[in-house]
Amino acid sequence: MGLVMIFSWCLAGSSSAQEPIKIGAFFALSGPAATIGTPTKLVAQMVVDKINKGGGINKRPLELVVGDTESDPTKALMEAKRLVEKEKVVALIGPTRTDEGMAVKSYIEDTAHIPIIMTIGGDPVIAGGKFGPFRWTFKTPQRTTVAVKKVYDYLQSRKLTKIALLTATDGFGKDGLNVLKQLAPEYGLEIVAEEAFAVADTDMTPQLVKIRASGAQGLVCWTIGPAGARVAKNVKQLALTIPLLQCHGQPDPKYIELAGDASEGSIMPSTKLMVVDQLPDTDPQKAVIEEFISLYKDTYHYDQQYPINTHSGYAWDAIYLLANAMRQVGTDPEALRTAIEQTRGYIGISGIYNLTPEDHNGLGTDSMVIVKVEKGKWVLVQP
Numbered sequence: 001m002g003l004v005m006i007f008s009w010c011l012a013g014s015s016s017a018q019e020p021i022k023i024g025a026f027f028a029l030s031g032p033a034a035t036i037g038t039p040t041k042l043v044a045q046m047v048v049d050k051i052n053k054g055g056g057i058n059k060r061p062l063e064l065v066v067g068d069t070e071s072d073p074t075k076a077l078m079e080a081k082r083l084v085e086k087e088k089v090v091a092l093i094g095p096t097r098t099d100e101g102m103a104v105k106s107y108i109e110d111t112a113h114i115p116i117i118m119t120i121g122g123d124p125v126i127a128g129g130k131f132g133p134f135r136w137t138f139k140t141p142q143r144t145t146v147a148v149k150k151v152y153d154y155l156q157s158r159k160l161t162k163i164a165l166l167t168a169t170d171g172f173g174k175d176g177l178n179v180l181k182q183l184a185p186e187y188g189l190e191i192v193a194e195e196a197f198a199v200a201d202t203d204m205t206p207q208l209v210k211i212r213a214s215g216a217q218g219l220v221c222w223t224i225g226p227a228g229a230r231v232a233k234n235v236k237q238l239a240l241t242i243p244l245l246q247c248h249g250q251p252d253p254k255y256i257e258l259a260g261d262a263s264e265g266s267i268m269p270s271t272k273l274m275v276v277d278q279l280p281d282t283d284p285q286k287a288v289i290e291e292f293i294s295l296y297k298d299t300y301h302y303d304q305q306y307p308i309n310t311h312s313g314y315a316w317d318a319i320y321l322l323a324n325a326m327r328q329v330g331t332d333p334e335a336l337r338t339a340i341e342q343t344r345g346y347i348g349i350s351g352i353y354n355l356t357p358e359d360h361n362g363l364g365t366d367s368m369v370i371v372k373v374e375k376g377k378w379v380l381v382q383p
Helices: 002-017 034-053 073-086 098-112 144-157 171-187 205-212 226-237 253-263 272-278 286-299 314-329 333-341
Strands: 021-027 062-068 091-093 116-118 137-139 162-168 190-197 218-222 267-271 344-347 352-354 368-374 377-382
Touching (some): 021 034, 021 073, 021 314, 034 062, 034 286, 034 314, 073 091, 091 314, 098 116, 098 137, 098 171, 116 314, 144 171, 144 267, 144 368, 144 377, 171 190, 171 218, 205 226, 218 226, 226 253, 253 368, 272 368, 272 377, 314 333, 314 344
Parallel strands (some): 021 062, 021 091, 091 116, 116 137, 162 190, 162 218
Antiparallel strands (some): 267 368, 368 377
16 A cells, blocks of 8 residues: 555656646737737747747646736736736736836736746836836847837938837836937937827828928837838828938838838848848857747748747747756746846847846847848848
8 A cells, every 4th residue: 555655646747747837828810910919829830849849847737827918008917917926927928019018017026926927129128117027037039229229220320310200108108218318318319309209100101291391310210010100101102311210129021021111221220030041150159040030931931921020039038048947946036036137147039148147038138239220121230
């Protein structure tokens, strides 16, 4: 009888050792941001599959538990609560838009107390100050401040001093506007026009007419999604000849598809993912990015429906930041949070991450390049 009990205990212990580690992944799988959220989910599953094929995390497989934010902040909060309280996930990745991230943040910080690695563009979730603590909150896309600095470095290198701003009125656009205005003096830039639009607007001509009369030497537009392409079309229609600089959310084949000929000449900061074939072999990210592209295109064929864009690597980096930390310390929330925060030298798709208690992103301007649309292709114009 004793042998039977021992045998049963061993079986139970073996089963327990194989218990999956559940990670919540909630993105905009429907609604306006679904074109970004859906491929992000696919990449998250791709990475989980890759890690599991390699033996999982300390011999435990990862399990992705998925939720749909429907591109809505209220729904994002509901999904976060479901994943934490019902599904008992040990960590979260997502959501998709800045407004969704802000809706979720206070719940994570005040109640859930588990790590979340966001795949959103805006800074407020890890900005501190009036935006609240970010002890449990991290993000993989570059900070808005990093992208703005990259844009301003480019303008400064071209000796342009007078700029116009055209920004969306959503959370991402407002975040961009604040940083653009804040950093302009450091780069000797004068903002001679400041205009805004709603992301659903179909015509930005009135704003651009004012910008044309302002004497601006360059136009910086801050929005993600189709609105950026509409701006490019309006710029072409008005025959504006000043450079159009878009934000780091626009390097995407969809931008070229939607804007058509109007995309020609558009300049923007980007992850190296968009121009990997133009990187030197000495770049430490090149091999990692090439592996990602091979899996995405050749193994999973995701590119047939969702061509690779600058957002594509965000979930890869989020999962690996979690996985690398779990390998070190397991899944205890506090230990896991601390291990993520102490990440140094992780070579990812979007850059080489070096996090600190003060910086829960860990990427600098060297993680980005400036690209330009030339003959319908992305061309590296400034490292």
